Amino acid sequence: MKRVELLAPAGDLDRLKLALIYGADAVYIGGKTLSLRTFASNFSLEDIKEGVEFAHSLNKKVYVACNMVLHDEDDKETLEYLKTLKEFDVDAIIISSLYLLGLAKSINLEAHMSTQLSILNIEAVKFFAERGSARIVLGRELSIPEIGQICRQSPSEIEVFIHGGMCSSYSGKCMLSNVMCERDPNRGGCAHSCRWKYHAYDENGSLEDEDKYLSISSKDLCTIKEIPALIESGVSSLKIEGRMKSHNYLAFIVSAYRKAIDDYYDGKKYDEEYYMSLISYGENRLTGHGFLHGNVTVNEMLFDLSNKFDHAGEFIGIVRSFDHYNKIAKLEVKNKIIKGDKYYVISPNSEIKEVKVLEMKYKDNDVEQYTIAGDVIDIQVDIDLKEYDLIHIIR
Amino acid sequence: MSELLLTVKELKDIEKYSADGYVLGYEKYTFFGASRFSYDEIASISNKANVFVLLNALIHENNIEDFNSEINKLAKLDVNFIVQDTGALSLILKQISPKRVVFNPYTMICNKNDFSAYQNEGILGIGISSQLFIEETIELSKLDNALILLYGYEPIYQSNRKVLSLYQEAKKVRFPNGQLYLREDTRDVLYSIIENEYGSVIFNCKKVNLIRRIKDIKEAKYLLIDTFLSSEDEIDNVIKELNE
Structure with a gap:
């Protein structure tokens, strides 16, 4: 039985490796051109090549997002770029353009149609499938029964979002940020204007006091409870949103869904509480189930913009290497770490465990605590660690 | 020479305003438009004017069958369609005729090559994004079958x-x-x-208002005046300015 694919975002090469190590079957990334996340760090050609080689060494896949809505000035050396991706053995590109679909087909490069196209019915799926698209990423406004109905008739693979930011509008149909601050969402410049404060008016003026504001913002998507139903609906790929998200977010969210998917297939107890606990260490926005149960209700909207997810932990650092003989880790610091304190470690495919920091050095000098984010320090610990383990304080 | 299309608020607008075609919302699947008309109302004028039925809702899977039966019902009238949804486009391409559908995905057609890719489907018209700079709009207007928002929100x-x-x-x-x-x-x-x-x-x-640039975009197949959210006086003035 072919298992559903867990597809994770990666903003750079380091996060690509982390996502795959933590259990993603595939990652999607953006290059320096044609990608929709202007503010993600994005991959150079060399990074794409290395990322593909790394993924393929693990029998995993890399998809490159080329889903910007092109203007003529963006369309420079596009075919050459796609040919380079093909040479690098990229597994597919993600596009929102019928023109790019034709180009991809001409060089036998697999193409997936982006959620930017707001594909919401089987006829739209077939339109792109018949023109060569191997996979369709559905719009996020569909219910589980609708997704199932599409999967049963689809000639292409179907991919759906399972976690992360939700556009308040139909994807590809929002120009709020372009109109308000000249940042075109369809060219990667989304300023998240749907998350700003608005006031309601009629012809006679403001309808509410100035201190009240109207939000059109959506909660983020979280579908841990719906994963079995989504798998049974026949989707091929489950996608996590967020190419700009941190290492910490990726590690925990990928771990949670990896465990949930594996437990489902392995017939083990589907432990929603445990998966949600993992998510709580990585997530910092309030979440809902989106449209999966039908039209959204007030519960899926974010009316109080100051409301945050109750973050369960604090990310202290990421292990860059480990000397097993001396039990010394090179730790990239993210937040304050104190010698003698106990922390928690999350590892790929492993339960969360406790670790004590016995000694700390920065550039060979003993330190009692360290706070400068980005620096790498040596920590001696009481258990074995490995590259890409994350150190946490759990509240 | 471009054809002037006008969205209709009331059926009497068809007599009041001279245009090459009239865009009418329908009682179903018109997400936004100047107004919505019943099948009988559309039927009553379909042989008196060049009518485009505006079906710009995005069609969810639960509604695709119903949408299909509605377009087949409307197709018996002498009308063309303007759609936003790719599935809606596909149904009309397959079951009715490419020559009866204008595809207007609003934000999505911003370059010549994408325009051409849809043009190759034999479609009657293709709406280009109104978020383009004027120079881009002028360039795309030169391609066959372009629909450009001339005036409106x-x-x-x-x-x-x-x-x-x-x-x-x-x-x-x-x-x-x-x-x-x-x-x-x-x-x-x-x-x-x-x-x-x-x-x-x-x-x-x-509002988009390209009336003063009309000479620059005159090669577009369709120029649309969308009356939605504009007053009658404003539309009267627009038509007057156009005539001048």
Whole structure:
């Protein structure tokens, strides 16, 4: 039985490796051109090549997002770029353009149609499938029964979002940020204007006091409870949103869904509480189930913009290497770490465990605590660690 | 020579305003438009004027069969269609005729090559994004079959969420009937917002008005005057300016 694919975002090469190590079957990334996340760090050609080689060494896949809505000035050396991706053995590109679909087909490069196209019915799926698209990423406004109905008739693979930011509008149909601050969402410049404060008016003026504001913002998507139903609906790929998200977010969210998917297939107890606990260490926005149960209700909207997810932990650092003989880790610091304190470690495919920091050095000098984010320090610990383990304080 | 299309608020507009074609909303699957007309109303004028039925809702899987039966019913009339949804386009291409459909995905056609890719489907017309710079619009207008918004408010947010109703329900407030607007907290302009069974649409605070550039875009196949949210006086003035 072919298992559903867990597809994770990666903003750079380091996060690509982390996502795959933590259990993603595939990652999607953006290059320096044609990608929709202007503010993600994005991959150079060399990074794409290395990322593909790394993924393929693990029998995993890399998809490159080329889903910007092109203007003529963006369309420079596009075919050459796609040919380079093909040479690098990229597994597919993600596009929102019928023109790019034709180009991809001409060089036998697999193409997936982006959620930017707001594909919401089987006829739209077939339109792109018949023109060569191997996979369709559905719009996020569909219910589980609708997704199932599409999967049963689809000639292409179907991919759906399972976690992360939700556009308040139909994807590809929002120009709020372009109109308000000249940042075109369809060219990667989304300023998240749907998350700003608005006031309601009629012809006679403001309808509410100035201190009240109207939000059109959506909660983020979280579908841990719906994963079995989504798998049974026949989707091929489950996608996590967020190419700009941190290492910490990726590690925990990928771990949670990896465990949930594996437990489902392995017939083990589907432990929603445990998966949600993992998510709580990585997530910092309030979440809902989106449209999966039908039209959204007030519960899926974010009316109080100051409301945050109750973050369960604090990310202290990421292990860059480990000397097993001396039990010394090179730790990239993210937040304050104190010698003698106990922390928690999350590892790929492993339960969360406790670790004590016995000694700390920065550039060979003993330190009692360290706070400068980005620096790498040596920590001696009481258990074995490995590259890409994350150190946490759990509240 | 371009054809002038006009969205119709009332059927009497067809006699009042001279245009090459009239765009009519339908009682179903018109997400936003000047108004909605019944099948019988559309039938009553379909042989007297060049009618384009505006079906610009995004079609969800649950509605695709019903949408299909509606377009087949309408196709028996002498009308063309303007659609936004790719599935809607596909159904008309397969079951009716490419020569009876204008595909207007609003924000999505911004370059010549994408335009050409849809043009190769033999479609009657292709709407280009009104978010383009004027120079880009002029370039795309030179391609066969372009539809350009000449005058009117463009949608800048289309959502399946009924954002006004949901807010009122959550905050236990009730807004008055009539046209509502949103103001972003730090800006002094109002954006019109509408809500119906298909969701919510927010419109730009400024109208598109390319009438003074009409010579530059005269090669476009269709130039559209969208009367939605504009007063009768404004439309009278636009038509007068065009005639001049």
